[in-house]
Amino acid sequence: MSPSNPSSPSQPSPIAGRAAAGPSDDAAPAALTSRAPHVPADRLVAEMVPPPRFQSARFETYIPDPAQPSQAEAVQVLSSFAASIGGAASASGGKRRWFSKKPEAPKGPRGVYLDGGYGVGKTHLLASLWHATPAAPELKAFGTFVELTNLVGALGFQETVRTLSGHRLLCIDEFELDDPGDTVLVSSLLAKLVEHGVALAATSNTLPGKLGEGRFAAADFLREIQGLSAHFRPLRIDGEDYRHRGLPEAPAPFDDETVTRVAYATPGASLDDFPALLDHLSKVHPSRYGAMCDGIQAVCLTDVQAVPDQSTALRLVVLADRLYDREVPVLASGKPFDELFSEEMLNGGYRKKYFRAISRLTALARDAKQLTEK
Structure with a gap:
């Protein structure tokens, strides 16, 4: 909710x-x-970029924990994923006409889901993916799950689809699985965007102290985003909360x-x-x-x-x-x-x-x- x-x-x-x-x-x-x-709707769209804390985030500045090989592996996988997205815009300069023919969606996974606990650097990696993707900033969007649902509330569903369908990449931080209504709404939105060839990336969290149980988080995510499982590659990132590591x-x-x-x-x-x-x-x-x-x-x-x-x-x-x-x-x-x-x-x-x-x-x-x- x-x-x-x-x-x-x-x-x-x-x-x-x-x-x-x-x-x-x-x-x-x-x-x-x-x-x-008062925040106009166009500002909500324009501000869908990595927040100030992660403006300088890059794969090169992510410091993997040597004790957690999944962190270094995530950097490699996401670097390749960014390169595969490409930077070509739609024929209408990034804003595809509503009645234009939809391009054929790429075969195979068109998204990645970063699964892990708090403070393992998922948002840093997500922002790094945004920066590394070779597309103009106006063709990439980055926001939290809540910001995305707020955007739909401000613009309406169809207008949000029209606005984002010309993008090359949509990054969703802190994907929430605890509200059925919002999850179905975003799932429907992502399905429309996948049809237009938009690449997707998302993060979510595993509860602290429940890493064994947390390994089911990826399955929960893929089940909840109905019909989109084939478009996501789950990527597990293990580790402890860096915000409290040695502090x-x-x-x-x-x-x-x-x-x-x-x-x-x-x-x-x-x-x-x-x-x-x-x-x-x-x-x-x-x-x-x-x-x-x-x-x-x-x-x-x-x-x-x-x-x-x-x-x-x-x-x-x-x-x-x-x-x-x-x-x-x-x-x-x-x-x-x-x-x-x-x-x-x-x-x-x-x-x-x-x-x-x-x-x-x-x-x-x-x-x-x-x-x-x-």
């Missing part, structure tokens, strides 16, 4: 506006709760005073009360969370609490993804990030999303620690 709610104006966080916390009103940090941007534990939450002080002292920082931010997210469509973070250099949150319900939790996951993509550090007071989600949530159908959010927010919290030392 992708959370979707209509956008409506929201009041700024009272914490962000407290004059007593900073030297002047002009120096007050931004507030995410004051932002409800110290994430810093404990700070106190409200420290978080507020850092927000005022850091150019481009935002400052929000966490419960107020969760409420604000319910009033902004998730497809706009990226735009909501435009220009933000650090996110400061006070009074972090466990999220109250699943809809709120799913919206927070999307925000965490957008912040991680943009490498925005997160400094917080209150509960640590590994206590955001209840045991019921972590054992439920959306547990993959919640574990991913915890992993990414933990990495961003580690990045934010240096802000307190200035």
